[in-house]
Amino acid sequence: MNTVPSETGNGPVTILPRPNSLGRAVTIVTAFSGFVVWLARCKLPWARPNQTTGERFADLLQGLGTTFVKLGQHLSLRADLLPEDTLRALERLQDHVSPFPVDVAESIIELAFGRSTEEIFASFDRKPLAAASIAQIHRATLANGHDVIVKIRRPNIRAQVDSDMRLLRRVAHIAQRLVPALRPLNPVAVVDEIWSNLRREIDLAREARNVRRFADATRDSPTVFVPDVIDGLWTETVLVQEFSHGRRIDEIHGEQGMIVAQSIVDSYVHQLFSIGYFHGDPHPGNLFVMPDLRVCFHDFGIVGHIDRRLRRALAAFATAFVEQNADWVVDAWLDMGLLRQHADRRIFLEVVDDLLRDFADLPLREWSIANALSRLIAAGRSSAVGLPSDLLVFSRTVLLLESTLQRIAPEFSIVEALSRHVKNGRIDINDQESGRSRRLSFELAATIDELPDLMARKLHDKLGKSGLFELTINQDPHFARSLEHLGARIALAIVTLGLYIASTLLISNPIGPTIAEVPVLAIAGYVLAVRFTYSITRDYRRLK
Template identity: 55%
Template sequence: MTRPNRPVSTVRLAGRPTQRSALRRATQIAMALSGFLLWVAWHRGLMRCDTHRAADRFAEVLQRLGTTFVKLGQHLSLRADILAPDAQEALASLQANVAPFPPEQAVQEVEAALGRPWQQVFARFDMHALAAASIAQIHRAALPDGTEVVVKIRRPGAAEQAETDMRILRRIVLVMQGLVPSLRRWGLAAIVDEVAANFRYEMDLSREAASVRRFADAWRGSADIVIPDVVDGLCTPTVMVQQFSHGAHLHGLPSSTAVAAAGKLVDSYVAQIFRDGFFHGDPHPGNVFVMDDGRICLHDFGIVGRVDGNMRRALVAFALAFVEQDAEWVVDAWLDLGLLGDGTDRAVFVPVVRALVADCAQRPLKDWSLSGALAQLVAAGRTQEVRLPRDLLVLTRTLLLLEGTVRLLAPEFSIIEAISRHTTTGVFDEPKSAASQRLPYELGNAAHALPSLLARRLHSVLRQGDLLQLSIKPDARMLSGIDRLGRRVALALVTLGLYIASSLLMQHGVGPRWGDMPVLALLGYALAIRFTFSIARSRG
């Protein structure tokens, strides 16, 4: 599939936007988005022309609006629950080509973040940036003990610009929803809020450092995976110092090395998702290297996903059901993954899964796609306005990237076979939780204390002669609840009386009038409606 060439934006972000520049930026954003909507109305509405894809046009608009909106498009490309595959593909291809900021600014940011001159922290600091991106750029350096490191420095003004842009975008979305109420069903304001929260997470390098440390601790000493650790005391929201590592890119590896690397990569993701509940969310080929000793090195932990206990159990069921090609089980597991939306109809997903199972039966095992299965189920959910939790969306994208990276390494490698081998390793077994450990402990205590407790209670009952008497000891919460219930019942009776009296006054036209309406009836209705809202707010 060909895609029209788009202009590449070169963005220089400075300090905090002024009020005047924010107004100018709001005008620019509003005009760009309005122009896109007019273009859609003209081509798709009046001209009935489908030769230009709206997704490509939207991607061009985001590209021209700069770094924040390029990142917005990349985030939206995750939303398989609201966007068709061609739109996701168009947005995922967005790139922000930004010039490195000057080395003087880099040094200034480092010294401001670490609170001392860089010469007191590093024995060497390379002024030439190793790589530059929309959020940060990377410089090589060396610590006084000779340890080679990389210094990731957040672009000056990037966080402030992103915050301003997202605030403007949210206001525009609210205005659009006010003008076109049907847009509210898409939950655009909630999507903007979610993207803004993701921006804040990515902009805070101390959070990324915490993720790196968690992964490094989980894989420390592994014979298959290596995670370059962060350096203690040298990580802040704007600067992160990490051990330097390098290895071979995935292109052109010897066949045996590539197959082994594919197996280690898949095994590591099985462990990350099902054992650790915390996974690297961006396994594209640029973030994966093969070390000289054969270990896989993962980089860039700006995007991570989490799997809680309920989601883990549903994922285990989904993976096993998919391997077993059990359509009914696949649907049940899918619905257990925490879909967001009212009235989810199971019957919608059953034919999709049956068609998927029938298609897989005609393909070799190496061509089965777990991410493809998830994508088809997500697409089926779009007809019901079903929304997916963020971590499930991140997981779907991660599996898609993982499959692409594995196919680059070893086209004949079967991910499904690699996953199915883990059914005997125990990684899919339910981990022993704190609750399961507590139950035997509490039962043991109860078994030890129960005889003496029963004896003392029986002795007390016999002394007081109330063996067959029952007593209820209401607590403060119970009494308060009864009191609130009584007040609500009384208010409900008064409200009912007001509705009846006002209706009678309205019917007979008693008292002074305002226009054609009896004033006393209107006042009665107003009081009754006010009391109704009071009763509704006091529930629970």
């Protein structure tokens, strides 16, 4: 071990030594060379390997420690790059690590806050409550008597991650240049993406901000609880959070399991389609059940974000999947950016048709959105499929979610739960529409919302940038009045179109008073639209 000066000026603070870069590089290269030799031996006619390639690769990553365990967990999302057996092996990678010494933990706390554990806490449990590859957790009590947990990042982990990933990036760069078959996969970009995700995951200050956002968003929820962070007690290396009592979610079964499963799905619908960000790591170790059956979410190191456009595309995908509308599923897939524009749409339409036919013969509880996502991605393992970062997190989240819910409530159907949300309008769709009319309503609503921005962008591109039209206007009062009149008619036509669409939607979704079961607002909208149509037509005839 070595020492650094304490920020408090009370003497040196003990920390662990930084890893030896050269020695680490030799270890990594030796391990991967051994894997390549094993692969070559497996190709021999008499070879009888006792492991699959995926299992051997997972063992290799497990043996190389934190960075490579996390690397494997991130690679387990890449159904567009790896075969299914390798993905399944990587999904089983676990953070099997020993806790680091408590005096090192206390030194990290002192460096983070400039005060010792005795000054910050009324009591501090020197025995770790849990230990993982990124951090370990201790129980403590604040001076006001509140029980808390103290999450302490492993010493030098950022330096180790950066050193390991820098080496991997060099290897990927060399491989990409020497092996032409790897170039379409762009291994350097894959390494860069995983490196960026790892640095975010090990930043406890970022995690604290995520916790605060979720705690604020769920503060009044009767079914979900997020223990909040303690103000002034979180940094990049240490996070102090409220302590929550409860059981691991996989200890819940039977009727309680069904209640908890429904609460989790309800929460994710709210996270995805209302607040736009979601807990990205819902495995049983991160979900607890309170005595009142509220679900307690822990560990916000992985959080997915979806913007309004992606949220709408996800809503369309969920609805299309529930409705078994193959054409709509592919369109939603395109809108999510998962299929590149040059992709052969017919191939994916055939895959979706086969997928939905397979599911049609199964009870709803056996329908799997994760399986559907995997099959769609596997169908385009060529350059036709691209996976935006947040959709990688989403696909992994769905996989973990389905696995967790199967443990606590095997009879629970996520698709059936989503169908109920579709019907009650929580996924931007209404109960009183079905089949094709439901899609029409969805697309009309989306078009109305996007119409002003689309028109502005088109005008800007056509007139502002391309110079397609160049107008020279003489100072002619008559011409100016005609141009002004033309603009007014165009504006009136747009308003009229909006009235027709809005009135149609109001009939499908009645609000306010009605006459003969037709909303008064819809009638008024149609009357105005007809009146404006007459005005536009009359003006057109005058011009003729």
